[in-house]
Amino acid sequence: MANVNLTTQAPDARNKKLAIILLCVVAGMVGLAYAAVPIYQIFCQVTGYGGTTQRADQSAAVGIIDREMGVRFTASVDAGLALEVKPAKMSVDKIGSKVTVVYTATNLSDQPLSTTAGFNVAPAVAGSYFNKIECFCFTEQTLAPGEVKEMPVVYYLDPELDLDKELDTVREVTLFYAFYAS
Numbered sequence: 001m002a003n004v005n006l007t008t009q010a011p012d013a014r015n016k017k018l019a020i021i022l023l024c025v026v027a028g029m030v031g032l033a034y035a036a037v038p039i040y041q042i043f044c045q046v047t048g049y050g051g052t053t054q055r056a057d058q059s060a061a062v063g064i065i066d067r068e069m070g071v072r073f074t075a076s077v078d079a080g081l082a083l084e085v086k087p088a089k090m091s092v093d094k095i096g097s098k099v100t101v102v103y104t105a106t107n108l109s110d111q112p113l114s115t116t117a118g119f120n121v122a123p124a125v126a127g128s129y130f131n132k133i134e135c136f137c138f139t140e141q142t143l144a145p146g147e148v149k150e151m152p153v154v155y156y157l158d159p160e161l162d163l164d165k166e167l168d169t170v171r172e173v174t175l176f177y178a179f180y181a182s
Contacts, residue, residue, distance in 0.1 A: 064095070064097050067094065067095050068093065068171075069092070069170075070091070070092040070173070071090065071101075071174070072090045072172055073088040073090065073091075073177075074087050074175070074177070075117075075177045075179060076177075077179045078178075078179065081181050082108040082111075083107060083108065083143075083179060085177070085179055086105075088102055088153070090172075095157045095161055095162060096156060096159045098133065098156045099154070100153070100154045101153050101155075102151065102152050102153070103150075103153065103177065104150055105143060105149050106143075106146075107144065107147050111145055112143065112144055112145065113143050113181075114140055114142045114182045115141050115143070115179050115181060116140050116141070117136060117137050117178060117179045117180075118180070121173055121174065121175055121176070122174045122176065123167075125164065125166050126173040128158075129158040129161035129164070129167075130155060132154070133155060136152070136153070140182045
């Protein structure tokens with residue numbers, strides 16, 4: 001009789017152990033899914049991968065060179081988000097110059113609206129040379145009904161860009177913001 005109990009308990013113990021392992025795997029996958037975005041964001045910021053810009057502080061030493069580069073500004077807004085965004089006008093400046101531009105957002109609804117913007121630079125190889133000193137990206141912006149908000153971006157293009165052979169013929173880069181509900 002003792003053997004019967006051992007054989008019936010052994011599968012239960014194995015099933016319990018397997019269930020715990022599978023639960024841990026599922027929990028680990030969920031954790032990785034939540035961590036993927038910040039990890040990818042850090043990776044892109046460090047490497048400039050996929051057109052992600054670099055961050056710089058106000059005191060960053062910048063040398064200005066004679067070569068000029070145009071920066072075009074664009075924006076898109078998620079469908080269903082009652083927000084109008086007017087990007088800054090194109091700017092053409094000497095590489096290394098600190099530039100301030102302003103995006104303008106208007107809440108078109110009669111309700112408060114919270115939005116966040118992600119960004120990218122094209123061509124992607126220029127992302128590692130695009131240094132933002134001040135930016136509204138990844139910061140929640142809340143606008144009252146009908147409110148118009150100015151959102152500045154302060155940036156410079158690193159003069160090292162001029163040494164990158166892939167960018168020899170590039171005369172313009174694009175800074176793109178995608179606005180979504182937060």
